[in-house]
Amino acid sequence: xxxxxxxxxxxxxxxxxxxxxxxxxxxxxxxxxxxxxxxxxxxxxxxxxxxxxxxxxxxxxxxxxxxxxxxxxxxxxxxxxxxxxxxxxxxxxxxxxxxxxxxxxxxxxxxxxxxxxxxxxxxxxxxxxxxxxxxxxxxxxxxxxxxxxxxxxxxxxxxxxxxxxxxxxxxxxxxxxxxxxxxxxxxxxxxxxxxxxxxxxxxxxxxxxxxxxxxxxxxxxxxxxxxxxxxxxxxxxxxxxxxx
Amino acid sequence: xxxxxxxxxxxxxxxxxxxxxxxxxxxxxxxxxxxxxxxxxxxxxxxxxxxxxxxxxxxxxxxxxxxxxxxxxxxxxxxxxxxxxxxxxxxxxxxxxxxxxxxxxxxxxxxxxxxxxxxxxxxxxxxxxxxxxxxxxxxxxxxxxxxxxxxxxxxxxxxxxxxxxxxxxxxxxxxxxxxxxxxxxxxxxxxxxxxxxxxxxxxxxxxxxxxxxxxxxxxxxxxxxxxxxxxxxxxxxxxxxxxxxxxxxxxxxxxxxxxxxxxxxxxxxxxxxxxxxxxxxxxxxxxxxxxxxxxxxxxxxxxxxxxxxxxxxxxxxxxxxxxxxxxxxxxxxxxxxxxxxxxxxxxxxxx
Numbered sequence: 001x002x003x004x005x006x007x008x009x010x011x012x013x014x015x016x017x018x019x020x021x022x023x024x025x026x027x028x029x030x031x032x033x034x035x036x037x038x039x040x041x042x043x044x045x046x047x048x049x050x051x052x053x054x055x056x057x058x059x060x061x062x063x064x065x066x067x068x069x070x071x072x073x074x075x076x077x078x079x080x081x082x083x084x085x086x087x088x089x090x091x092x093x094x095x096x097x098x099x100x101x102x103x104x105x106x107x108x109x110x111x112x113x114x115x116x117x118x119x120x121x122x123x124x125x126x127x128x129x130x131x132x133x134x135x136x137x138x139x140x141x142x143x144x145x146x147x148x149x150x151x152x153x154x155x156x157x158x159x160x161x162x163x164x165x166x167x168x169x170x171x172x173x174x175x176x177x178x179x180x181x182x183x184x185x186x187x188x189x190x191x192x193x194x195x196x197x198x199x200x201x202x203x204x205x206x207x208x209x210x211x212x213x214x215x216x217x218x219x220x221x222x223x224x225x226x227x228x229x230x231x232x233x234x235x236x237x238x239x240x241x242x243x244x
Numbered sequence: 245x246x247x248x249x250x251x252x253x254x255x256x257x258x259x260x261x262x263x264x265x266x267x268x269x270x271x272x273x274x275x276x277x278x279x280x281x282x283x284x285x286x287x288x289x290x291x292x293x294x295x296x297x298x299x300x301x302x303x304x305x306x307x308x309x310x311x312x313x314x315x316x317x318x319x320x321x322x323x324x325x326x327x328x329x330x331x332x333x334x335x336x337x338x339x340x341x342x343x344x345x346x347x348x349x350x351x352x353x354x355x356x357x358x359x360x361x362x363x364x365x366x367x368x369x370x371x372x373x374x375x376x377x378x379x380x381x382x383x384x385x386x387x388x389x390x391x392x393x394x395x396x397x398x399x400x401x402x403x404x405x406x407x408x409x410x411x412x413x414x415x416x417x418x419x420x421x422x423x424x425x426x427x428x429x430x431x432x433x434x435x436x437x438x439x440x441x442x443x444x445x446x447x448x449x450x451x452x453x454x455x456x457x458x459x460x461x462x463x464x465x466x467x468x469x470x471x472x473x474x475x476x477x478x479x480x481x482x483x484x485x486x487x488x489x490x491x492x493x494x495x496x497x498x499x500x501x502x503x504x505x506x507x508x509x510x511x512x513x514x515x516x517x518x519x520x521x522x523x524x525x526x527x528x529x530x531x532x533x534x535x536x537x538x539x540x541x542x543x544x545x546x547x548x549x550x551x552x553x554x555x556x557x558x559x560x561x562x563x564x565x566x567x568x569x570x571x572x573x574x575x576x577x578x579x580x581x582x583x584x585x586x587x588x589x590x591x592x593x594x595x
Contacts, residue, residue: 150465212381212382213376215378216374217378225352228356
């Protein structure tokens with residue numbers, strides 16, 4: 001038993017040193033360069049949706065309309081920014097051995113907040129997203145950012161990283177939701193008033209009228225196929241850029 | 245006495261993909277002709293639409309992938325896919341149904357997986373399942389045999405129905421398929437399913453108007469014609485007997501078990517054998533050389549697996565016919581089946 005503890009402390013010390021080293025490297029660098037890199041990583045190079053393929057469960061399950069996608073995207077964005085800030089604030093005070101449970105507790109309480117808020121203010125959307133709001137807790141993207149970035153970097157950078165990762169995730173959700181909604185029903189922003197309130201109902205656009213909806217796009221297989229096509233599109237663009 | 249000696253390969257016929265595929269189309273002809281005789285000429289319009297769409301899509305994607313277009317177009321594989329899909333869907337379905345199905349088959353199922361020889365799933369059946377899931381109304385609007393149809397449908401009516409949804413006199417497909425007696429017609433398989441769900445027994449159902457007339461026989465004749473075409477393929481050794489025989493035997497055995505336990509609730513093996521897409525599936529769809537198993541034992545197992553799935557889905561599943569679903573599910577198992585049924589290398593010691 002004592003041996004094991006000794007081993008653990010040694011390992012923890014190592015990790016602390018690593019973190020410290022990383023901070024020393026990032027701090028003095030020009031701040032705007034850091035922000036630029038963080039945006040590039042979050043929105044494109046390391047996009048949680050189409051590159052890291054994290055959080056696929058909500059990504060595929062609730063993107064049958066643009067409104068649902070946007071709703072879940074914003075909820076996730078809120079959670080990832082706040083969790084990054086909180087975890088970055090307490091990063092020096094959390095014992096390494098129990099950091100994951102601590103992170104999960106923080107994320108879970110944030111998700112409970114957003115769930116109660118959505119229940120109170122966007123009840124229809126809350127109903128249509130259903131189980132996928134509480135499931136934000138298990139979104140690997142959030143715990144991933146907490147572990148990989150927020151627990152090693154200062155608050156400002158962590159908050160910005162959360163913003164960019166969340167935006168990247170939301171962008172994929174919105175793209176997927178929009179294409180599925182267009183294919184399935186020929187509309188955009190159908191039911192947007194459940195997210196933004198009645199004033200927004202003018203945003204609903206009907207692109208074409210159809211008696212027979214293309215059901216596949218609204219069903220899970222359609223989500224997988226369109227997701228694959230989006231990833232392929234990103235790879236094509238990347239190849240074009242590197243070939244230039 | 246002098247023996248002719250030569251080095252391997254010893255098989256002398258030079259059979260290339262185009263010839264095989266042409267034979268397959270040729271063997272489909274009896275079924276198509278019987279179908280058009282019984283159910284009207286609309287099937288030819290669907291086939292034409294499907295073939296044109298398939299060839300255009302194939303050419304476009306070969307160009308995008310920078311492959312030689314003519315060589316691949318001439319191998320007729322896209323044509324076979326298109327024809328199989330066209331004869332699987334109701335012949336009076338609107339034009340965009342077959343176009344969407346064919347595009348999906350050729351582009352997503354075939355070319356995105358790497359083109360001819362690389363696709364995991366049977367393109368025609370994947371296209372069919374896409375259509376069945378996406379457009380259930382259009383995909384279940386089957387016509388009764390011509391003698392039972394309410395109106396005689398001329399060829400110009402057919403064109404008008406397919407392209408605008410209404411015949412020249414303004415009748416919709418639903419009206420055309422409703423006969424004088426005023427009952428709508430699903431496929432016999434579907435009618436039996438619905439009747440059993442509403443508490444009737446099979447023998448009662450078989451006495452209703454639909455079955456007393458020759459509509460059931462209609463689909464049986466089509467099945468017989470596909471059987472004839474399939475036997476031709478067997479004779480010409482385009483396909484080997486393992487898959488069709490094990491599949492058909494499997495259908496008989498597996499459907500006999502529930503039938504024997506309760507003939508009031510489950511259809512007879514003979515009925516399973518000659519309704520729906522059983523024969524078309526056995527000889528033309530399951531035997532797709534790309535997506536089927538390739539070893540002897542594997543082929544037999546593959547046929548049996550498909551048969552089991554067909555019987556289970558038909559008896560307790562949510563859709564009337566099951567061949568397409570069974571084929572796709574069995575396609576997924578093919579790599580595993582092939583792995584475990586690899587023949588022993590000659591000369592290797594037995595364990």
